[in-house]
Amino acid sequence: MNALAATNRNFQLAARILGLDSKLHKSLLIPFREIKVECTVPRDDGSFVSYIGFRIQHDNARGPMKGGIRYHPEVDPDEVNALAQLMTWKTAVANLPYGGAKGGIGCNPRELTVSELERVTRVFTQKIHDLIGIHRDVPAPDMGTNSQTMAWILDEYSKFHGYSPAVVTGKPIELGGSLGREAATGLGVVFATEFLLDEYGMSIANMKFAIQGFGNVGSWAASFIHQKGGKVVAVSDITGAVKNPNGIDIPALLKHKEKAYSLKDFEGGDAMDLNDVLVHECDVLIPCALGGVLNKENAADVKAKFIIEAANHPTDPEADEILSRKGVIILPDIYANSGGVTVSYFEWVQNIQGFMWEEEKVNYELKRYMKRAFSDIKAMCHTHNCNLRMGAFALGVNKVARATVLRGWEA
Ligand SMILES: NC(=O)C1=CN([C@@H]2O[C@H](COP(=O)(O)OP(=O)(O)OC[C@H]3O[C@@H](n4cnc5c(N)ncnc54)[C@H](O)[C@@H]3O)[C@@H](O)[C@H]2O)C=CC1
Numbered sequence: 001m002n003a004l005a006a007t008n009r010n011f012q013l014a015a016r017i018l019g020l021d022s023k024l025h026k027s028l029l030i031p032f033r034e035i036k037v038e039c040t041v042p043r044d045d046g047s048f049v050s051y052i053g054f055r056i057q058h059d060n061a062r063g064p065m066k067g068g069i070r071y072h073p074e075v076d077p078d079e080v081n082a083l084a085q086l087m088t089w090k091t092a093v094a095n096l097p098y099g100g101a102k103g104g105i106g107c108n109p110r111e112l113t114v115s116e117l118e119r120v121t122r123v124f125t126q127k128i129h130d131l132i133g134i135h136r137d138v139p140a141p142d143m144g145t146n147s148q149t150m151a152w153i154l155d156e157y158s159k160f161h162g163y164s165p166a167v168v169t170g171k172p173i174e175l176g177g178s179l180g181r182e183a184a185t186g187l188g189v190v191f192a193t194e195f196l197l198d199e200y201g202m203s204i205a206n207m208k209f210a211i212q213g214f215g216n217v218g219s220w221a222a223s224f225i226h227q228k229g230g231k232v233v234a235v236s237d238i239t240g241a242v243k244n245p246n247g248i249d250i251p252a253l254l255k256h257k258e259k260a261y262s263l264k265d266f267e268g269g270d271a272m273d274l275n276d277v278l279v280h281e282c283d284v285l286i287p288c289a290l291g292g293v294l295n296k297e298n299a300a301d302v303k304a305k306f307i308i309e310a311a312n313h314p315t316d317p318e319a320d321e322i323l324s325r326k327g328v329i330i331l332p333d334i335y336a337n338s339g340g341v342t343v344s345y346f347e348w349v350q351n352i353q354g355f356m357w358e359e360e361k362v363n364y365e366l367k368r369y370m371k372r373a374f375s376d377i378k379a380m381c382h383t384h385n386c387n388l389r390m391g392a393f394a395l396g397v398n399k400v401a402r403a404t405v406l407r408g409w410e411a
């Protein structure tokens with residue numbers, strides 16, 4: 001199922017649980033603004049290339065819109081729309097004073113040089129600079145982008161509006177980035193996993209994990225799991241996958257990736273097929289790459305008892321039903337990966353205050369926010385007798401609906 005249809009479906013189920021009236025329901029679904037721009041840039045060899053860039057601003061009832069910018073060949077408007085909507089519910093679940101947005105450029109960053117990536121980013125920023133802003137819409141990294149991308153956006157935006165570090169988060173520390181932001185999504189995933197396992201009298205130590213994706217989120221999640229005594233028995237990235245029933249040496253894998261820029265040819269385990277990671281024998285599966293990877297083709301073969309959705313919308317609704325019939329417990333994306341946007345919020349607050357927090361404070365506050373959101377979701381599940389995904393959606397949608405009504409925006 002397409003990402004937008006899947007996200008709309010989850011929203012509609014939550015709206016029904018909450019008994020939202022149909023006008024409010026419709027107004028919450030329609031994005032505030034959809035931006036589509038052409039980014040034409042010279043390549044290093046002098047030829048020109050054009051990409052389409054999107055920024056979908058979904059909702060701003062609870063505050064400035066917030067969400068990452070993705071560089072990936074499969075970026076399309078429906079997917080960005082779905083991701084923007086997910087940001088609206090995610091910021092509400094985490095109780096951050098933000099709405100939701102997401103952006104993307106349909107390019108393959110692996111095929112572009114650093115100077116080409118810089119030019120694409122600067123042209124994209126020139127085209128959207130008057131529609132983003134500290135109290136309007138604050139971008140951050142997502143797949144295929146990083147702190148350097150944010151530094152270019154900050155610099156280009158500042159040419160038009162004066163030096164404005166709070167216009168993006170996930171920046172380099174030297175430009176006002178927050179300590180702890182780079183690791184935050186992975187650390188948040190691990191806090192969320194601990195809270196969930198604790199409900200079942202279990203802990204990370206000695207449990208077996210399979211992780212799809214070894215970029216920002218996957219590599220930090222794997223490192224924290226390893227530190228806490230969990231066994232990562234399978235891991236993949238776009239270049240390859242590796243398995244080891246005794247647990248992969250994650251620090252060694254990180255060193256290998258630093259040199260080889262990929263997981264391929266790592267000697268601390270056996271190579272395996274990329275997609276087999278999702279159905280590998282393990283207790284906990286953590287997808288940390290693309291959306292829609294768990295679908296009706298592979299859901300029945302999943303061996304994990306728990307799925308922690310570190311990626312955005314990794315499970316499509318058909319897989320959700322199959323997995324739920326198998327008794328698999330799914331911790332949904334809009335909660336499980338909210339550590340990133342939570343520390344982005346801390347970064348924005350620090351920039352506005354002109355004051356820098358210690359990393360210890362960042363991580364302490366992150367854990368506190370994640371704990372509170374987990375309790376709020378469980379309370380929703382209890383009230384509405386629903387699963388964790390519906391508990392999280394109902395929590396997020398309800399907060400945004402309340403803000404919409406209070407602001408007098410009901411149609
Ligand atoms: N970076 C952040 O702070 C946040 C990211 N997310 C979500 O987490 C997911 C990953 O994001 P990042 O780690 O930032 O991206 P990234 O670009 O740093 O890493 C993505 C990883 O996925 C791998 N990958 C891509 N296709 C694959 C495939 N078919 N099989 C196996 N591996 C594959 C890549 O090789 C890479 O290792 C995305 O869904 C993103 O939306 C969610 C919240 C915050």
Ligand SMILES: O=C(O)CCC(=O)C(=O)O
Pocket residue numbers: 066067068069090138139140141142169170312337338340341342344
């Ligand atoms: O850090 C942020 O502002 C947004 C992160 C993001 O794009 C996400 O949570 O999916």
